Amino acid sequence: MTGFADLGLDLALLKGIEAAGYHNPSPIQEKAIPIVLGGKDVLGLAQTGTGKTAAFGLPLIQKLMALESEVQARQVRSLILAPTRELVLQIAEALKGYAQGSNLRILSVVGGASINMQMKFLLKGADILVATPGRLMDLHEREALLLDGVNVLVLDEADQMLDLGFIHVLRHLSKILTAPRQTLLFSATMPAPIAKLSKDFQTQPVRIEVAPAGKTADKITQWVHYIGTQNRVDFLRNCLAEHMDGVSVVFARTKRGAEKLKNVLVDAGFAATSVHGNKSQAQRDKAIADFKSGAAKILVATDVAARGIDISGVSHVYNYDLPEVPEIYVHRIGRTARAGAEGEAVSFCRPVDMHLLAEIEKLLGMTIPVASGERPTAEDIKKYGAKPVRSASNSRSGSGRGGQRQPASGKAGRSGGGRSAAGTSRTGAGRAGASQRSSKKEDWNPLEAEGARKKRGPKKSANETEQGTGFVERSAPSNKGRQVKKSAKRSAARRKVAAKRKMRPT
Numbered sequence: 423m424t425g426f427a428d429l430g431l432d433l434a435l436l437k438g439i440e441a442a443g444y445h446n447p448s449p450i451q452e453k454a455i456p457i458v459l460g461g462k463d464v465l466g467l468a469q470t471g472t473g474k475t476a477a478f479g480l481p482l483i484q485k486l487m488a489l490e491s492e493v494q495a496r497q498v499r500s501l502i503l504a505p506t507r508e509l510v511l512q513i514a515e516a517l518k519g520y521a522q523g524s525n526l527r528i529l530s531v532v533g534g535a536s537i538n539m540q541m542k543f544l545l546k547g548a549d550i551l552v553a554t555p556g557r558l559m560d561l562h563e564r565e566a567l568l569l570d571g572v573n574v575l576v577l578d579e580a581d582q583m584l585d586l587g588f589i590h591v592l593r594h595l596s597k598i599l600t601a602p603r604q605t606l607l608f609s610a611t612m613p614a615p616i617a618k619l620s621k622d623f624q625t626q627p628v629r630i631e632v633a634p635a636g637k638t639a640d641k642i643t644q645w646v647h648y649i650g651t652q653n654r655v656d657f658l659r660n661c662l663a664e665h666m667d668g669v670s671v672v673f674a675r676t677k678r679g680a681e682k683l684k685n686v687l688v689d690a691g692f693a694a695t696s697v698h699g700n701k702s703q704a705q706r707d708k709a710i711a712d713f714k715s716g717a718a719k720i721l722v723a724t725d726v727a728a729r730g731i732d733i734s735g736v737s738h739v740y741n742y743d744l745p746e747v748p749e750i751y752v753h754r755i756g757r758t759a760r761a762g763a764e765g766e767a768v769s770f771c772r773p774v775d776m777h778l779l780a781e782i783e784k785l786l787g788m789t790i791p792v793a794s795g796e797r798p799t800a801e802d803i804k805k806y807g808a809k810p811v812r813s814a815s816n817s818r819s820g821s822g823r824g825g826q827r828q829p830a831s832g833k834a835g836r837s838g839g840g841r842s843a844a845g846t847s848r849t850g851a852g853r854a855g856a857s858q859r860s861s862k863k864e865d866w867n868p869l870e871a872e873g874a875r876k877k878r879g880p881k882k883s884a885n886e887t888e889q890g891t892g893f894v895e896r897s898a899p900s901n902k903g904r905q906v907k908k909s910a911k912r913s914a915a916r917r918k919v920a921a922k923r924k925m926r927p928t
């Protein structure tokens with residue numbers, strides 16, 4: 423069996439690896455480490471939990487340790503971008519562990535923390551800077567760091583970064599990062615925009631795949647409960663009660679829904695906590711800490727908040743709400759069966775959700791085994807007013823995802839409009855007026871920039887429409903979708919008038 427020493431890693435690093443408790447390299451580490459040490463670009467297809475961080479982190483640290491010169495003021499030698507604050511902090515923590523005993527300056531910058539402190543730390547430069555794209559651009563605009571000397575760039579969970587609307591930041595970045603560099607791009611899935619991103623950033627990358635794109639880890643047992651008219655909360659309570667020793671992550675679609683569900687579980691006597699966008703960073707950190715320490719056995723989460731969280735020992739993932747983007751399913755269930763452990767992913771599917779399940783199954787290339795209930799027939803789906811099953815490819819082609827999900831009978835407004843309505847309401851009218859603020863805000867949000875861009879009505883490439891399809895953490899149902907449509911019509915009318923007058927629309 424190949425050991426870490428066989429991969430060309432120095433003794434100094436082997437100590438850090440030992441301290442981390444790793445005995446043998448994971449498949450992605452075995453493949454990627456020699457290639458990264460050799461200086462080549464890597465396009466890595468790997469899910470979360472496969473050991474990606476060490477796969478790029480160990481050779482990166484080794485290269486930096488070999489440098490003799492000290493990092494200069496505000497200089498960034500290598501840059502790692504990840505989609506969420508939690509993931510950034512987690513990566514930085516892991517790298518510091520691997521690099522123990524070295525003098526490397528490893529910094530992390532995320533939104534929601536003091537930008538002034540970050541600027542102060544950056545004054546002395548960073549050998550490795552781990553950042554969320556929004557905060558990185560904020561710091562760059564304030565000239566707090568120098569990016570033109572970045573020699574190694576890592577884009578981690580690239581598909582999630584696109585889903586979160588960071589495409590414009592990345593495009594902008596590709597123009598700023600001018601030095602010859604090595605680029606390592608990791609993604610759990612490989613939709614067309616990722617291939618485009620690879621083209622923009624990489625030179626003849628070596629493609630590494632540890633599990634086929636979109637395939638879920640082998641060690642995860644997947645189940646679906648077809649829930650007809652049963653109460654989903656009761657059903658979840660029963661499932662959780664069956665595994666009282668288990669450690670579970672429950673995914674809900676909306677922030678308010680997640681909080682409500684957590685409260686119901688707490689009232690029922692479960693040790694539950696929650697992470698979602700309505701919580702402050704401190705509250706989110708506390709929830710994760712409680713979950714990690716075992717004080718809470720159940721974490722109710724929305725996708726954005728839970729992205730990239732690495733908590734070993736999660737035995738069950740529950741899709742209380744099925745995700746509207748099939749790739750998100752892969753990410754969600756990757757919270758369990760981490761680092762070689764086994765886990766179960768349990769999804770609830772009502773007739774009204776059937777089209778979502780069909781998309782997931784299409785992506786996985788398999789039918790998820792039934793734990794209980796009966797798969798809804800076309801008749802059931804019709805009766806419950808669900809949208810007919812769409813093909814995954816249609817649904818992903820920009821406007822195709824905007825298909826309105828019809829609310830279940832008698833539950834008008836539950837889904838609050840389809841994806842594009844929800845996406846646009848956040849990025850368009852819902853955030854109107856953000857353009858002027860965006861560069862001043864502490865936590866620069868690309869969604870706002872995108873909203874401003876949409877307001878101006880620029881041309882959109884096929885890839886850019888991904889923004890409209892991207893996952894955006896949603897608030898509770900609203901009628902914003904309709905408002906957005908109205909606002910879009912009004913903007914179009916304004917543009918027409920402006921064009922006639924040969925002036926820019928305001």
Ligand code: AMP
Nearest residue numbers: 444446447448470471472473474475761
């Ligand atoms: P990652 O995919 O980098 O987030 O890693 C997922 C989990 O696997 C983390 O808890 C790592 O500490 C752990 N891990 C990474 N590499 C190894 C390894 N070679 N042996 C055992 N655990 C590992």
